[in-house]
Amino acid sequence: MQSYPKLLSLIESHIAENQFYGSPQNLYDPLNYILGLGGKRIRPVLTLMGCELYSGTAEEAIHAALAMEVFHNFTLIHDDIMDKAPLRRGNPTVHEKWDTPTAILSGDLMLAKAYECLLRSEPQSWSALFNLFNKTVYEVCEGQQMDMNFESQSLVSETEYLEMIRLKTSVLLGCCLQTGAIIAGATESESRKVYNFGTDLGLGFQLMDDYLDAFGSAELVGKQTGGDILSGKKTIMMIHASKLEGEKLNKLLTNSELTDNQKIEEVKAIFVQTGADQYLKQKAGTYFNDASKIVSDLAVNADNKTAMLALLDAIKNRSF
Amino acid sequence: MQSYPKLLSLIESHIAENQFYGSPQNLYDPLNYILGLGGKRIRPVLTLMGCELYSGTAEEAIHAALAMEVFHNFTLIHDDIMDKAPLRRGNPTVHEKWDTPTAILSGDLMLAKAYECLLRSEPQSWSALFNLFNKTVYEVCEGQQMDMNFESQSLVSETEYLEMIRLKTSVLLGCCLQTGAIIAGATESESRKVYNFGTDLGLGFQLMDDYLDAFGSAELVGKQTGGDILSGKKTIMMIHASKLEGEKLNKLLTNSELTDNQKIEEVKAIFVQTGADQYLKQKAGTYFNDASKIVSDLAVNADNKTAMLALLDAIKNRSF
Numbered sequence: 319m320q321s322y323p324k325l326l327s328l329i330e331s332h333i334a335e336n337q338f339y340g341s342p343q344n345l346y347d348p349l350n351y352i353l354g355l356g357g358k359r360i361r362p363v364l365t366l367m368g369c370e371l372y373s374g375t376a377e378e379a380i381h382a383a384l385a386m387e388v389f390h391n392f393t394l395i396h397d398d399i400m401d402k403a404p405l406r407r408g409n410p411t412v413h414e415k416w417d418t419p420t421a422i423l424s425g426d427l428m429l430a431k432a433y434e435c436l437l438r439s440e441p442q443s444w445s446a447l448f449n450l451f452n453k454t455v456y457e458v459c460e461g462q463q464m465d466m467n468f469e470s471q472s473l474v475s476e477t478e479y480l481e482m483i484r485l486k487t488s489v490l491l492g493c494c495l496q497t498g499a500i501i502a503g504a505t506e507s508e509s510r511k512v513y514n515f516g517t518d519l520g521l522g523f524q525l526m527d528d529y530l531d532a533f534g535s536a537e538l539v540g541k542q543t544g545g546d547i548l549s550g551k552k553t554i555m556m557i558h559a560s561k562l563e564g565e566k567l568n569k570l571l572t573n574s575e576l577t578d579n580q581k582i583e584e585v586k587a588i589f590v591q592t593g594a595d596q597y598l599k600q601k602a603g604t605y606f607n608d609a610s611k612i613v614s615d616l617a618v619n620a621d622n623k624t625a626m627l628a629l630l631d632a633i634k635n636r637s638f
Numbered sequence: 639m640q641s642y643p644k645l646l647s648l649i650e651s652h653i654a655e656n657q658f659y660g661s662p663q664n665l666y667d668p669l670n671y672i673l674g675l676g677g678k679r680i681r682p683v684l685t686l687m688g689c690e691l692y693s694g695t696a697e698e699a700i701h702a703a704l705a706m707e708v709f710h711n712f713t714l715i716h717d718d719i720m721d722k723a724p725l726r727r728g729n730p731t732v733h734e735k736w737d738t739p740t741a742i743l744s745g746d747l748m749l750a751k752a753y754e755c756l757l758r759s760e761p762q763s764w765s766a767l768f769n770l771f772n773k774t775v776y777e778v779c780e781g782q783q784m785d786m787n788f789e790s791q792s793l794v795s796e797t798e799y800l801e802m803i804r805l806k807t808s809v810l811l812g813c814c815l816q817t818g819a820i821i822a823g824a825t826e827s828e829s830r831k832v833y834n835f836g837t838d839l840g841l842g843f844q845l846m847d848d849y850l851d852a853f854g855s856a857e858l859v860g861k862q863t864g865g866d867i868l869s870g871k872k873t874i875m876m877i878h879a880s881k882l883e884g885e886k887l888n889k890l891l892t893n894s895e896l897t898d899n900q901k902i903e904e905v906k907a908i909f910v911q912t913g914a915d916q917y918l919k920q921k922a923g924t925y926f927n928d929a930s931k932i933v934s935d936l937a938v939n940a941d942n943k944t945a946m947l948a949l950l951d952a953i954k955n956r957s958f
Contacts, residue, residue, distance in 0.1 A: 340776065340780065341780065342780065342783045342784055342787055344783065344787065345779060345780060345783040396742055396743070396746060399739075399742060400738075400739035400742060400743070418720075419719075419720035419786055420783070420786070422716055422719060422720060422742060423716070423720070423779050423782055423783055423786075425746075426716060426745075426746075426749060426775075426779055427775075427776060427779045429746060429749055429750070430749070430772055430775040430776060430779075431776075433753055433768070433772060434768075434772045437765075437768055437769075437772070441764070441765065444761070444764060445757075445761065448753070448754075448757055449757075452750055452753060452754045452757070455746075455747075455750040456660065456747060456750060456751075459665060459743050459746055459747045459750075460660065460661065460662065460665060462743055463662045463664065463665040463740070463743055464662055466739055466740070466743075467662055467664065
């Protein structure tokens with residue numbers, strides 16, 4: 319299997335060579351703009367890895383890999399409207415740079431373009447690919463709706479929170495790996511295993527994202543930390559800490575005499591004091607362990623297993 | 639070919655039997671809500687007609703027909719957000735009944751569901767069906783973006799306006815007919831002809847829609863007439879009348895001493911005086927004639943030709 323940097327550079331070239339053109343230009347520009355903001359490209363890289371894992375070539379899966387990245391970026395455009403987010407990767411969001419109607423419509427176009435990219439894969443895989451992709455699209459929408467519903471829900475259980483991040487984030491990582499595996503012609507049992515590896519990886523990934531949003535370095539993460547705390551997001555740390563210090567947290571977050579930074583620091587102190595940060599890390603660790611167990615069970619050669627474990631380690635230990 | 643009422647009742651049953659279910663419920667409810675508001679169902683009926691025209695059965699095309707109606711209703715949900723429309727078919731729009739984030743997300747889900755419906759057609763047609771459908775989705779988005787861009791554009795030419803309605807409305811009618819023809823196994827030349835019939839029909843249909851928005855009976859049309867006039871929409875009548883009475887129209891529309899009804903009546907009088915209404919009707923007539931010529935050129939039996947001409951007549955002479 320080729321290394322992450324090599325696969326990443328394949329993806330970057332493919333994105334650069336496949337700009338979207340059409341008229342009116344202000345409908346098409348947002349697609350290239352958001353794809354041009356970079357990011358880790360973990361989804362398309364996972365797609366290529368899933369293919370190489372089963373002796374397929376990165377070339378066979380490159381269109382599907384782009385489909386996954388295009389789909390992911392479509393969700394970013396629309397989520398940013400729903401969340402009223404002004405910035406994405408340090409740049410103005412699409413609805414800020416253009417306007418909300420254009421952002422809605424460019425997003426719609428982008429979702430259709432994801433289907434087109436996937437259609438460029440070999441027709442013998444279409445049935446399996448589209449069944450998986452459609453299911454994933456529905457689940458990602460369901461996860462986003464759950465996330466929005468949580469805002470007006472006074473109590474969110476840990477189970478509900480984990481289900482939300484499973485749908486909103488982790489199923490797409492599973493879908494990417496399985497998409498690659500399907501293209502390489504892996505058996506159904508293997509492609510299902512690799513899907514589960516992806517969802518475990520994704521759950522750990524998202525939990526670490528929540529951790530970094532509070533405890534990460536703003537410089538490394540590339541955005542102001544503490545955003546989840548200030549918006550009162552019911553993350554697993556907040557849910558855990560609220561069980562012990564719910565009243566204190568509530569008072570803190572609604573105290574208008576405190577600055578934002580004071581709130582963030584005090585809430586973080588409660589997270590530490592209640593062990594919420596360690597609880598999150600332990601939970602994430604369980605998912606990473608489950609993922610690692612799946613790797614040992616895959617019917618692939620030792621080198622490929624090593625590569626998958628290295629990926630797991632990199633995501634586990636990331637600081638941004 | 640079965641009659642419009644018979645095909646319509648097939649569609650209505652299929653919609654009723656294929657409600658969308660899932661969780662969270664507030665993500666799925668809007669899909670059933672908007673599909674339940676009724677409408678002429680012209681798009682799915684055209685899909686079935688396109689199939690029966692070439693000796694296919696309505697059953698073969700029923701999933702694709704639903705795909706077209708689901709796609710159309712997705713565009714209604716998102717267009718209504720962009721246009722800030724409070725009502726759709728006399729009922730609250732989705733973003734009014736729920737909220738804008740839910741309307742964006744339900745729309746996204748609905749677009750993906752349209753792809754799923756289309757995937758229920760026989761795999762041998764997938765390649766042709768998806769190429770056509772994707773192209774149509776892009777064009778419909780382009781048409782909507784043009785329409786929005788026109789709002790801030792001081793001058794819109796007749797050519798630009800016609801291109802906008804071709805993209806926003808008429809290509810989907812062409813796509814519906816061709817989708818049915820493809821499923822029935824029509825030759826490429828025939829399915830292309832039937833597509834052109836659909837776009838001509840759609841252009842005439844949309845022009846008559848513009849006419850009815852000004853001159854129709856509010857009771858029959860089912861909504862307040864004059865909406866286009868008040869919103870200053872650059873329809874073909876407005877473009878035509880502005881050439882002769884641009885200054886007068888401008889003064890009228892910006893005169894705050896006039897009531898809405900006075901504005902509508904005075905603008906309509908200018909449309910009549912400048913012959914804009916007749917110009918529109920003549921233009922629409924040309925498209926209907928072109929469509930009729932295509933029918934005579936189709937390689938289908940005489941009964942089917944008669945049925946297509948009857949459809950054309952019904953749309954030509956509709957008063958709502």
